[in-house]
Amino acid sequence: MWISFDLDGVLMRNPFRDGIFPELCSAMAPAFAQDPRRALGAILDEYFRRLAVARQAEEQGSAGGEAHADGVPLAVSPYDWDGIVARVAAERGLSGIPGEPIADMVRRYARQPGYVAFQHPTVPVALAMLAERGHHLRVATNGLWTYQEPVLEALGILERFEHVTAPDLTGAAKPSPSAFHAAFGAVRAPQGVHVGDDLLYDVAGARRAGLRAIWVMPPRLARMAELRARPPWERPALLADSEAWAAEIDRTLERRPAVDRELVRWALPDAAVVHVGEVPSVVEHWSGEGTKRRRGARRSSRWEVPVLPLRQVGQSLVDWFAQAQRPLPWRRAGDPYAVLVSEFMLQQTQVATVVPYFQRFLARFPSLESLARARLDDVLAIWQGLGYYRRARHLHATARLVLQRHGGRIPDDPAVLRTLPGVGPYMAGAIASIAYGRPEPAMDGNAMRVLSRLLLEWAPPGQAAARRLGQWARAMIPEGRAADFTQGLMELGSTICRPTQPLCGTCPVQRFCSAWAYRIQEELPVRRAGSPVPIERVAAAVVVDGAGRVLLVRREEGRLLGSLWALPSVTLRDGESPEEAARRAAAEQAGVEAVVVRPLGETSHAFSHRQWRLQGYLMRPAQEAGTSAAEPAAPYGSPGDGERVRWVAPDALPDVPVGRAFRRVLQLVGLQGGAAPMGRAAP
Secondary structure (H helix, E strand, O other), rough: OOOEEOOOOOOOHHHHHHHHHHHHHHHHHHHOOHHHHHHHHHEEEHHHHHHHHHHHHHOOOOOOOOOEEEEEEEOOOHHHHHHHHHHHHOOOOOOOOOOOOOHHHHEEEEOOOOOOOOOOHHHHHHHHHHOOOOOOOEEEEEOHHEEEEEEEHHOHHHHHHEEEEEEEEEOOOOOHHHHHHHHHOOOOOOOOOEEOOOOOHHHHHHOOOOOOOEEEEHHHOOOOHHHOOOOOOHHHHHHHHOOHHHHHHHHOOOOOOOHHHHHHHHHOEEEOOOOOHHHHHHHHHHHHOOOOOOOOOOOOHHHHOOOOOHHHHHHHHHHHHHHHHOOOHHHHHHOOOHHHHHHHHOOOOOOHHHHHHHHHHHHHOOOOOHHOOOOHHHHHHHOOOOOOOHHHHHHHHHHHHHHHHHOOOOOOOHHHHOOOOOOOHHHHHHHHHHHHHHOOOOOOOOHHHHHHHHHOOOOOOOHHHHHHHHHHHHHHHOOOOHHHHHHHHHHHHOOOOOOOOOHHHHHHOHOHHHHHHHOOOOHOOOOOOOOOOOOOEEEEEEEEOOOOEEEEOOOOOOOOOOOOEEEEEEEOOOOHHHHHHHHHHHHHHHHOOEEEEEEEEEEEEEEOOOOEEEEEEEEEEEOOOOOHHHHOOOOOOOOOOOOOOEEHHHHHHHOOOOOOOHHHHHHHHOOOOHHHHHHHHOO
C-alpha cells in the first residue's frame, strides 16, 4: 500500500506549540501589556485570516500557485510563520522579530538535549514495521517543509519516507485534492491510505480525493471504552450519528472558514486509531480483506498489541534503577526470607512505614525457622502497630508450611508460591523475580500505574488489566535482570510516577510513555467510582476489676481483626442503646455481667471497607467476689494461643496485640498501655 502521514499531531509534536511560540511571544510581550498569551492570540488571528483567504480563493477557482497574499502563494501563506510573525510584530511597532529565520529556530530547538518530539512513542516502531512489510511511506502535510524537515531529521525517521508533499514544495495545501494527488499520483483507494488527525483537512480531504483515511482520534474519544474495545476499522460505525461525533464535528468547525462545512459529508473515516501504533494492524487487516478467514478462527486482536520497543523500555528502567535505588534493608540482605517478609509488610503500606518494623521483625525472627516455631501471639505482638494483621497471620502460616512441606526453602516457582497462605499472583511474581531472578511480572499498584501510563491502559485496575499489563511487562524484562526490573518498576511508581503530580521531567522512560505524549498522565490509571463506606455503630466495654485489670477477649479467626485481643464489643442492634450493647458484649463474649460506671465518649476508626464509630463505656464486674476477676493475674500469654478471655494488668497492655481501634478506646480511660508501639496506627 501507499500510505501518507500528516506530521503535526500524528508523527511529531508541533515544535511551535512546545518551544517556538513561547520564545516568540515572550519577545513580543512588551507590545501586548507584557502578556505573551495576547501575542499568541494575535499570531493565531493572522493565521486564520490567511487560511480563510486561501480557502475562499480556492473555492472561487484561483489556483493556489497563481493567487498571492502579501507576495506569498495562497497555498503557502497560512503556514508561512516567518511572514505571519513579522506582520503581527510590525503592526505593533516591533522590529527585528523574528530575530532569525524560524526554520533555524526549529533546528536549534530540535537539537536540544532531551528533546522528545514524537507525538506518540509508538511512531518509530510503527513506521519501521510498515516499511519492513513493503509499504510505501509518504508525507502529506500542510506545515511548511522548511520547518518540519529539521524535526524529522532530529527524530531519525526522515529516511523512512519516499516522497514529501507540502505547500512550499508543491504549491498545494490540504484539503485540496491536488495536495493528495501530488503525494499519490494515480494511486487511489484501496491501495492509497492517508493518516491524519484533522477530520476536515486530513480525513475529508483524503476521502474526497479518492483515498482511504485513518483518523488519529483525540484522547477525549480514546477514553471511550466502547470504542477501544472494537478494532479500529469498526470504530467509525460506532461513531456515526453519535453525540460524541456531532460534538467533534462542531469542535472541528470552530474558527474554520464557512466553506469548510462542505467537507463534513466526507469526514467519517475508514478507520479510527488511538495512536499511530495501531496503524500497522489496520493496514494488515485491509491487506488481508481478500483472503478468506478459516472457519471458526478467532478474530484477530492484533490492534491491542502495544507497538513499543518493550525491551528498550525495560533496559532504560533497570539502568536507572542501578543508579537511583533507595538503600532498603531487604535489598541489602539478598535473602529470600527477607524478601518474603518485606513483601507481606509492604502490602497496602508505604515503604517509610515498613522499614523500622522490618528491622525489628528480623531482629526478633532472624530466620524462617524461628518464625515458623514462634507462637502466633508473639508474631502479632511484634507486628503490632503496622496494621492489617491478617498479613501477620498469613506470614506465620506460610513460614510453618514452607518448613513442613519444602524443608525450609522458600519455593521459586510462582505456581507453588501461590499455594501458600496470603500469596497471590503479585506476591508470587515479586518473590520469584526479586529473590530468584525469574522473569515474572509483579503487578502491584505502583507497577500497574506505571504500565497503565506507558501503554495507555484505560481499563480500571483489576485482574483483567493486571494480566494484560503483566504480559507486556514480561516482554520488557532484560535478560538476567528480572530482580532489577521488578524492583525498578515499583521504585519508579513509588518515587516518580506517583498517583498525583508525577515527576515526568525526571522519568527514565518518559520518551516511551503514551500518557505523557498526550499530557494525560494524571488521568491514568482510571479510577473506579467509589461506593460509600458503610458506617457501623459499635459499643465497646472497658471492664476493669478491683485489681485494675482490663478484660480482653480474643477475636475469632476470619472476623475483622481476627486473632487479635480486643475489648468486648458488638454492633448496635436496631433500637438498642450503646449502653445496653456494651453490657451485652461483656456478657456474650466474656461471660461477665458488668455495670456501667460512666460513658467514655466516642472515637472512630476507618478500615479499607468500613468505618467504626465506637462508643466506649467504663464498667466494673457486677459481683467482684466469686468471679474470674478475683483470680490472680497471670503473666499475659502464659496459657497458650487457645485462650479466649483474659484479665490483663495495665503495665502488660503494651505487649498484647490489640488493634488500634480498641487502643483508642483504652486511651479515653487514660490507661498507660493505650499507646500503640512506635506511634503507628493499626486497624
